Amino acid sequence: MSEYVTIPLDIEGVKVNRVEVTSNGEVHIHVSSTVDGTRCHRCGRDIHHRYDEGREIKLRHLPILDMPTYIFIKPRRYLCDDCPGNTTTTQHLPWYEPRQAVTKAYAKHVLRLLVNSTVQDVSKKEKIGYDEVEDIVEDRFGQGVDWSKFKSMPTVGIDEIALKKGHRDFATIVSTRTEEGKNRLLGVLENREKATVKAFFLSIPKDLRDTVQCVCSDLYEGYTEAAREVFGENVEVVADRFHVAKLYRKEVDTLRKKEMGRLKRDRFNR
Ligand SMILES: [Zn+2]
Known part of the structure; x- marks a missing residue:
């Protein structure tokens, strides 16, 4: 090869x-x-x-x-x-x-796949053991975020992952969506409790926190309450990403219609 x-x-x-x-x-x-x-x-x-x-x-x-x-x-x-x-x-x-069975790049890849997915799905898709996926999740607990890499974070996603092995039932994955529509991982939290999620949100520098407009999460109360308490009552909380995708499309659509209108006008004015 x-x-x-x-x-x-x-x-x-x-x-x-x-x-x-x-x-x-x-x-x-x-x-x-x-x-x-x-x-x-x-x-x-x-x-x-x-x-x-x-x-x-x-x-x-x-x-x-x-x-x-x-x-x-x-x-x-x-x-x-x-x-x-x-x-x-x-x-x-x-x-x-040392002592991990995956490269750092691969661990990130798996964590990104877990956004809006399940351990089972990722395990199947990647042909990797269920336990290995869980190991990748657990290894990431408590790791800091380099916030200086982010200029703004209009959209924040919170996903829960059900865990089978070990002593925990759930972990939380916090991600953001770039302007190009790519998911970027922010943090992996050890449970799905409101206090944990809130503490993580509060660790986001204030300037950056102020740029958050929309939080996508399933409507689990701990998540939505934490989001409102940190980002304010005006933050939009939506149940799923498809809604957000629709919003993006709507914007593109509006732009397209405008452009069509302009082209038509141009043609008739010639
Ligand atoms: Zn020495």
């Missing part, structure tokens, strides 16, 4: 050694690190004394041509010459978390 197409791999610090498509339709990409050195986990010094390679890890990554895709890497290990007892540290690259 690699002989015919070049796949731009959207991760840094690696070179691709081999790409194969397995008989069961998976893409396996074998990579190795091109980053030199790491920080000693004991003394914090930069260390460059190569030791050996760690055990190969397998990470689920974004699908290529709709095929489940995995990245294989043997993390480099380094020896610290200053610490006693052959202290070694395993290098890890910023596009995955």
Whole structure:
């Protein structure tokens, strides 16, 4: 496969050694690190004394041509010459978390798919275990948001996800819709309680909070009350996204009609 197409791999610090498509339709990409050195986990010094390679890890990554895709890497290990007892540290690259089975990009992809969907649907669509989807959800709990990336957030979506495994019944996914109509993930909350949702809304910087015009959620009271209490009584709360899609279409429609009118006028005035 690699002989015919070049796949731009959207991760840094690696070179691709081999790409194969397995008989069961998976893409396996074998990579190795091109980053030199790491920080000693004991003394914090930069260390460059190569030791050996760690055990190969397998990470689920974004699908290529709709095929489940995995990245294989043997993390480099380094020896610290200053610490006693052959202290070694395993290098890890910023596009995955140690001890997680997926790349950060893939985790985000799954969380985005969960907006307005269920764990079951996503599990089926992605050919990934139900538990793995839940793991991705739980790993994201409590992670902060870089609000500086957002200039305005006219629409905020709140979805609940039913969880089966573990001790929780529900989690909440908060997202926003960009002007291009793409869903962007804001946060994953540990339950669906009003206090939790409200605290998250209050963590949005005031300037940004003031740009919220519409909150889409199923009409679960905890969500809608939290939205009204934080964004004010004037915020529009709608039951589902289709309503919002309709609003967008209506705007486009109005524009189209105007444009048609202008064209007709132009023709007759000629
Ligand atoms: Zn050290």
